[in-house]
Amino acid sequence: MVLRRKKIPDVGDLVVATVMKIFDYGAYVKLDEYKDLEAYLPWSEITTRHFKDIREVLRENQKIVAKVIRVDRKKSPPAIDISSKRVRPEEQRNKIIEWKRLQKAHNILELLAQKTGKSIEEIYNEVGWKLEDKYMEIMRGLEEIAMRGFEAALEAGIRKDLAEPLFEIVKKHVEIKKVSITGILSLKTASPDGINRIKEILSTIYQTAIEQLKNEGGKVSIYSVGAPRYRIELEGYEYKTL
Structure with missing residues (x-):
């Protein structure tokens, strides 16, 4: 599971979700980018297509891209409603690309955690978020390291004892097409x-x-x-x- 700095999504955010439970008038989904958070997808927000049975358009374990339309932070856990019909095709494509890049970056950070004996949370704090701050995206930071060497990691404020093993991992797992x-x-x-x-x-x-x-x-x-x-x-x- 990838990690996000934000613990709760905001209204308007695009999210990747896994359908968990389907009912007659909606479905509950797991928000894949947010630890232990679920959301509700109402019947009326599933699709613009006409359907009689909700299972015509949804199935358990299906991955969907949705837009957050309501967040009640007063509740614990927060109550979140999402809409898949409000997501434009280009938004869906871009979100899927972003999600795949997040997953790839997470896998590389997990390898670094295993190699250094640190927890994945520590690696995100000491490496991941620093790459995100410097290069706007963790995966983009890893690509910079693949192109320019571990100096790109040092420029992001990553310690040398982490930058060097990170570079060795990146060389094996990040291929940049020329x-x-x-x-x-x-x-x-x-x-x-x-x-x-x-x-x-x-x-x-x-x-x-x-x-x-x-x-x-x-x-x-x-x-x-x-x-x-x-x-x-x-x-x-x-x-x-x-």
Whole structure:
């Protein structure tokens, strides 16, 4: 089970839930991102589709994405109502992606907890939340570590004795796909020292590209495809950095 900093969701939050008990006029679900919290999904908030039997659209253990529409914090545990019909298709897709990334990040933090002998709660406090503060998302922080090394963990304020084993785990379990762009450059000159000038131009292009990509784990290749044409290849993790 993933951990959240917030113990209770707010109205308007999207949540991932597992259907637990189905009744004639609604269902109770477990909120997968919030420890020991359940919510109620009323019949009228399940779907915009017409149905006669609630079991036509819901089943036990089904995963759903829903929007929180009511939270009564005065009760213990809090009374929470959710709606699945108010979730737009793009919201559902984005939430599922977020959920999968949360799960992957949690699994990596669990491996770190096992390796260091710490509890998962301690690892979240000493690693997870620091990555979230620095990189806006734990998984994004782990991806930064995969790209730039354990320095990315140190930059988030993680102690070296945790950053180093975390990096070793990330190297094995986080794969970042690289992207590339290619261009053809044509260089001509009538100067007597034309070859040297072309070499200087290509060297300047190479050094400039290397400087811009050095913090992004990028790669630059320049080679001749038959004078006066030269192929330039840039490789990195995101198109916007190339």
